[in-house]
Amino acid sequence: YFQSHPAIQPATVVVEDRAHPSTSELSPTWNRTDEWYNYRSNPRERVHVLAALDESSYTGGTMNGDHPIAWCQDYQGGRAFYTGLGHTKESYADPAFRGHLLGGIRYATGHTQADCRPENGYRPLFDGTAESLADWKQAGPGSFTRSDDGTLTSSGGMGMLWYPGQDLGSYSLKLDWKMASASGDDNSGVFVGFPPSDDPWSAVDNGYEIQIDATDVPEKTTGSVYGFRSADLKKRDRALNPPGEWNTYEIR
Template sequence: MQRTARLAVIAAALLLGSTALPAGHAAERGAAEGENVLVFSKTAGFRHDSIPDGIETVRQLGEENGFTVDATEDAAQFTPENLARYDAVVWLSTTGDVLDDAQQAAFEEYVRGGGGYAGVHAAADTEYDWPWYGQLAGTWFDSHPAIQEATVRVEDHDHPATAHLQDEWVRTDELYNYRANPRARTHVLATLDESTYDGGNMGEDHPITWCHAFDGGRSFYTGLGHTKESYAEPDFRQHLLGGIRYATGAADADCSPPDGAEEPGYTPIFDGTSLDGWKQAGPGSFELNGDGTMTTTGGMGLLWYEAKEYPAYSLKLDWKMAGDDNSGVFVGFPASDDPWTAVDNGYEVQIDATDAEDRTTGAVYTFQSADIAARDAALNPPGEWNAYELVVEGERLRIYLNDVLINDFTNTDPARSLTDGYFGLQNHGADDEVAFRNVRVKELTPPVR
C-alpha cells in the first residue's frame, strides 16, 4: 500500500522548500487511486468509550465511499516513510502527550508535504506542550459541561462536512469550551448556541467545527463525537465523512478565514496604522513600520493606552524580539506621564530571552517566574512572532503564551492593585528591538468582591 505519489510530494516539498500542495493535486490523485486514511486513537489521559465506534464508523465510511482505512494506537507508526502512505490522519479522541519529539517532527513534515489532518472531539485535548499541534488543530480544550441537547448553528453550507445540514442542527453531545476562539485563524463552519444549553463559557461566538489550510496541509476539526450514539447518527456520519474528504483532498472547500476576521468581543486598539489613544511616557518612542507593526526605539519609556481604563479585561497582542532584547507589558498602574509609576505601582509581564527565571519571558518581573517547562515548550525563538494573552480579573493575572497558560499570579501587595486598569508597552533602551502588532482588548466583568 506504499504511496509513491505521497513520497514524491514530500520529497519535492523538502527539496524546493515549498509548504503548499499544488491545487487540486490530491483530489486528482484520489479520483484515480482512492484515498488512504490512518485513524490514530492513542490516549495518555481520559479515554473515550466511543473510540471503537468511531473507528468502525470510519471503516464503514471508507468501504462506502472508496477509501481505505487503517487504525492504530502505536505512535511508532509516525515515521516519514509510514505517514507517506496516507492522504490524511484522523486523530480520533486522542488525549494527552501521545507522540515523542521524533514522531512530532515526522508528522510536521507530513503536513508540510501536503498531508491532511482531521481532529475529532478530544483531539483538542492533546499535546498541550506542542505549539505547532495547537495551531494545526486550531485551539485547545478548556472544559465541558454535562452531556446535553444543544443547537448547532451552521455558518457554511458549502463545505462537505456541513452541506447536508440545515441552519440549525439539534443534537445531544458533550460540548467543549476552548481556551481560545479559533475564528481569527480558521474558517468556522458551525457554532454552538449557548442559550440552548447550560455550561458554555465562550459567549455569543462559540465555534465547534472549523477548517483551515495550515503549513502546507489541510486541517479539519469537529468538537462533536463524544458519545457512542453520535456514530450511529446519519447526520454526524455525513459530517465526519465530509471532514475526512476535505482532509484527504478528495473534496475541495474554501477554508480560508474571512478577510479582516476579528475575534468577537475584542476591540482593536493598535491596527498598525495609528497610535490614536496611546501616549508615550518618558524617553524613546515606538516607530510605525508600515507593515502593521511597531518597534521599540530608545528608552526607557512606556507607551500606555490612555483612551480607556479597563478594571477587568483580556489583552491580546503579538510580539517579536530581534535577538536577546528586552521589553514588557505593564498592567495595573494608575495614569501617569512618568514611566516609573508603572514600575513602582504596576506589574510587568516580561519579554526577555536570557535573564533570570523571574526576569525572563512570561515572568511577572521580579515577583513570580513563569512555569519554565510550559513556557519553553510554547515559546517561539527570537525572530519569530509570539502571542500573549493577559487576563486580569480582580487581583488575579493569568498569562497565556501562544494559547498555553504559563503563569497564574495573584497580587497580595496592598500598595499595588491590578484593578487600576491601565496597561502599556515598554521601550527599554537603544540596544533593545522588540516589535508589536495586533493589540486588542476585551472588557470583562470584574469579579464580585
C-alpha cells in the same frame, strides 16, 4: 462548509491574526486573485479566524460582510488549519501563498505554537493603522515606530507606550510580539495595573510587568511577572517561538 462561489477574480484578504505562523509574514491586507468560497454558515464563533475577505473588494460574496477565509482550531485533542485560498495554479508560484500553507502545516503538525482559541468579545486597541496609534501616548524617552505592515518597533531609552483611552478593570488583553535579537536578549515587557502617568517609572513602581526577555533569571524572564513570580519554565519553553517569530500573550 462550502455553499457557492463566484468567478475567479481579484479580492482583498484582511489578515486578522499576524502572530500565527500561517499569516505572520503577510501584510495587514493581501490583494490576490482566487476563487472565493461562500460558506453555509459563519465559523467565527467556533474557530480562531486568521484572515477574512473584504466583500466590498469583489462581487459575489454572500456572508454579509463577515467572511472568514482562513482559520485554525484545537479539535478533539488535535490541531486543524483551514484555508479557502489556492484554487488557481498560479497560487502555487506565489511565495506568500506557499508561506501561508507552510505555516499552517507547521502549526497543524505541532512544529510551532499558536493560540487558536475563538476570539469573542474583544475589541482592538491598536489595529496597525496610524489613526489607532494616535490614541496612545509615549511616556519618557525613546519611541515606537509604525511600519507599513502595521507592526510597531521600539527604540531608545527607558520609555513606554501606554493607552489612556479608558480605565479598564477586569479584562483579558491579547497582543502579539517577537524578539529581534537572535539571542533572545530583548529586555522589554508589557505593564498593566498602573495609574495613568507620563512618567514611565510610575508603571515600574506601581504596576506589574509581564516580561519579554528569554535570557534572564526565572522571576525576570519571558512570561514572568517581573520580580514577583516566575513563569512555568517548562510550559514557557514549549510555547515560546524563537527570535524572529511571533508570539502571543494573553494577560488577564
